[in-house]
Amino acid sequence: MKTTLAIDIGGTQLRAAVFPENEDKPLRQKRLPTYVDGKPSLDRLLQLIHEVTEESETIDAIGIVAPGPINANTGVILAAPNLPEWAGVSISDLCQKEFGAPTFLGNDANLAAIGEWKYGAGRGHHHLIYMTISTGIGSGVISHDQLIVGNNGLASELGHVTLLPDGPMCGCGQRGHLEALASGTGIAKYFAEQLSNGRESILSGKPDAKTISKAAKEGDELALETFNRAGYYIGLAVANYLAIFNPSIVIFGGGVSQAGDLIMNPIRKAMRESVFSEHFLMDLELSYAELGDDVGLYGALALARESLGAIS
């Protein structure tokens, strides 16, 4: 039997799933912890693949989702603060040698985009933007049925664009990035600053974005303002991305999106008010991501199948 292998290198678990050709349900799955005795291991990745596969099956391709930044063209993880042993290694080459199957690597946000495109909320679309708004803001873009990865495989960093030149510092060291303004971290930081400026709220200390969203739903003014502000900047960014990509769908994943209308209403409002022209709203869908915890595996599957299609 011909199979495609999907691997998700996550912060706590390595997951592997075997998909029969032309089928979207896995035949078999395995998990191993990413860290043992505090150390990640490339050997354990290979072990996992050996354990999940069977001799009677032929692997036609392997797709791997890994934490970025990754050179998607070479399969090399460029920097991995939490996986130092893996940085600079071509995991694609490693797997290709060990298992004799073409291996394709992508970062988690890019592969979430391709996963949602092929198996989730974006099915049938040709121009899609995916944004995951959680601790950070990750993203991926499908344009003309093609995942945009660019010259060195690093493109589609929609969270790391300057939206407010004198805005708050981003984790990356630049100012006023969308991620600094509107990620979970950005939301918590703004809220804590307002509290320490003496603003009133039912909350105190340094609550996280989820706690702030609950307070907003209970009517806390500062919490509401905080989500309106984050939604405004996301909506402004989305308006920019409409002018840049003219997509037919924008898909929102990540914990902050799960606040629902609390964040989506200000996003929609700012997007409509800021869009370059009404034409960009024609046939446009805004949607929530559908694949949940399996988005990594489905992204890896989609990458493997798409890449194999492109080279065969």
Added chain:
Amino acid sequence: MKTTLAIDIGGTQLRAAVFPENEDKPLRQKRLPTYVDGKPSLDRLLQLIHEVTEESETIDAIGIVAPGPINANTGVILAAPNLPEWAGVSISDLCQKEFGAPTFLGNDANLAAIGEWKYGAGRGHHHLIYMTISTGIGSGVISHDQLIVGNNGLASELGHVTLLPDGPMCGCGQRGHLEALASGTGIAKYFAEQLSNGRESILSGKPDAKTISKAAKEGDELALETFNRAGYYIGLAVANYLAIFNPSIVIFGGGVSQAGDLIMNPIRKAMRESVFSEHFLMDLELSYAELGDDVGLYGALALARESLGAIS
């Protein structure tokens, strides 16, 4: 003989050129005024094509560059303040019926991008950003060897993204767009405002961007500051576009770019200081456009040949 027809619908002239198959030099060219007695005319466009072509030749495709916005997928000009008779008409269908050749339409900035890619400064690149900085800021993007036009053919409006939410009003009615901050119009407007605020300069009144660039080269402080400011915002925008597209070349066209280092130095500085990560500067070229006044014809030629290749 098989030929490809390139048409440039300009503000003052309609130009047409006939290119033999596989050749990049035109066999024949014709021009007609766009307006006669103050009126543009679709009939004159057809007349021009009849005049430039010969019975013995077979037209394999027609490429047309027109002022935007255009739905690149349908060949319909969506709005044309200066060509009201042409709005809402599918010029592609019209030409296809009259000449029996598949006809492809694109806006001037998108086609300048594809022209520079195939015949100008961008030859050999697969990921290219073109920006023309003149009265306005137009742009086009090639990503993975594909002109990005999006779902309704409207994409790649890199001049109409918000870069400074409370910034100056753009001609399109939105605030803080790159075009409002750094186009020739934006430069002239900022300079005039500073003068009327009592700032000193060797210039007075409402000089245009070209006059201001000359004053800057003569050492006028306010003129220098004005170009540094425009270059800063362009560089900031370019840094954003590197994170979004990870191109290997950014090409600058338009009158403001012809100010040379006066504008390019602050662009380079802001781009380097604002870029998300050093990886995006790897193998990156910044270049001036090469095709000059012929960019429209070469863009139309490239569009026709690329589109024909894609459908055949």
